[in-house]
Amino acid sequence: MTSATSLPSVIAVDVGGTKIEAAVVTAGGAVLAETRIRVTTGAAAAASAEAFADALLTTVRKVREHPLAAGISSIGIGAAGPVNLPEGTISPINLPAVRDFEIVRRVQQATGLDDVRLRLDGTCIALAEFWLGAAAGVQNAIAFVVSTGIGGGIVADGRVIAGASGNAGHLGQLVVDTPVNGDVFGATAEGQASGKYTVEWARAHGWSGTSGEELSAAVRAGDALALEAVARSASALGRGLASVANLLNTELAVMGGGFSYVTDDYPSQVERIAREHSVNAYGRELRVVRAGLGKDAPLVGAAAQVLRADLLSL
Structure with missing residues (x-):
């Protein structure tokens, strides 16, 4: 098994019902504050799947363009659900216009990266707390x-x-x-x-x-x-x-x-x-x-899909 310390950093994305956040997370699970971008989705994104897509992809691109993201080849996404992992789609309860949104494919297209992984946001929080937090x-x-x-x-x-x-x-x-x-x-x-x-x-x-x-x-x-x-x-x-x-x-x-x-x-x-x-x-x-990890948990957990895949059942 590859250890976390031998892995590069990861771009982590947290998609909630009211905001989208992204940042670079190091192999040790540290969120690099200078790369962190948070966007409130607002009424437009809640009402339109394309407005949501614009907010999401703009956020991801900005982090990918940061100098500290150079050489990164993987993105981990945690999203409000329900999700459909086999299809790579999300249908967040609090974003009624966003249904069966192909988040994995859209992020792949926007970044040129093939390794884009998706889990429920709650799964990511559990991953983070199990790896480095109160459930360790x-x-x-x-x-x-x-x-x-x-x-x-x-x-x-x-x-x-x-x-x-x-x-x-x-x-x-x-x-x-x-x-x-x-x-x-x-x-x-x-x-x-x-x-x-x-x-x-x-x-x-x-x-x-x-x-x-x-x-x-x-x-x-x-x-x-x-x-x-x-x-x-x-x-x-x-x-x-x-x-x-x-x-x-x-x-x-x-x-x-x-x-x-x-x-x-x-x-x-x-x-x-x-x-x-x-x-x-x-x-x-x-x-x-x-x-134990506070507001960092969703991003740490999103990155842990790549950095600590050994903690996942599948």
């Missing part, structure tokens, strides 16, 4: 983000798994409640626990704020409704993780994402709920910790 040395874990949405990746028996089409780890789509009036999404972990939908729930119940940051401030001020909204979020996420722990015998849940910082004790709230809802004793051993 743990054989069975889930790593995920709580942000506008909720997504993750799964480490099972020492490998990051992909699933049939590459979508293993969609923690946010676990159904954790009874659907009301046919609203299945509203009964999912994401529909109840993500930052976006927690704020929406609070506003629907009379809270006057508009963002996760304002909700966090309201929690610190002791606002009863804000506290209730965050407790509801933690409860939904904890119930989802209880199912993961019991299904996969998961030891560790690694939590990142901006909304996970809505309160200092958010991870411990989630851990408590997960343990309370675990039928089996082994499920009650699940630990919930904060991610």
Whole structure:
């Protein structure tokens, strides 16, 4: 097996529902800050597949043209899903105009590089945390983000798994409640626990704020409704993780994402709920910790498809 230290740097790309980010990542997993480019996709990219393509390819080309990218021959992409790995396409939930977008082929054409690899963004986060972060040395874990949405990746028996089409780890789509009036999404972990939908729930119940940051401030001020909204979020996420722990015998849940910082004790709230809802004793051993790599995890994980392919199940 080729060691990571003998490999060249990689261009890493992270495609989310609201932004595209790219940078050079070294063989040791360091993101080179001077190469980092972040573009907000905005309304145009959300409404048009070609506008999205322009934003994506412009970002990738700019990084490829950086002097520190000289000699790079591989690109790793982590993308919001669903993805289709056999086809090299993406259909991000939060970008309704982007469906079956041939991201691998388009990036190959734009850069002239053949080695372009794709994984779900959650898979990339799990790869990063398993390689260099909070899940290092743990054989069975889930790593995920709580942000506008909720997504993750799964480490099972020492490998990051992909699933049939590459979508293993969609923690946010676990159904954790009874659907009301046919609203299945509203009964999912994401529909109840993500930052976006927690704020929406609070506003629907009379809270006057508009963002996760304002909700966090309201929690610190002791606002009863804000506290209730965050407790509801933690409860939904904890119930989802209880199912993961019991299904996969998961030891560790690694939590990142901006909304996970809505309160200092958010991870411990989630851990408590997960343990309370675990039928089996082994499920009650699940630990919930904060991610070790922070905002670098998506890019480090995208690059790890090339640099640490040995950690992938396929």
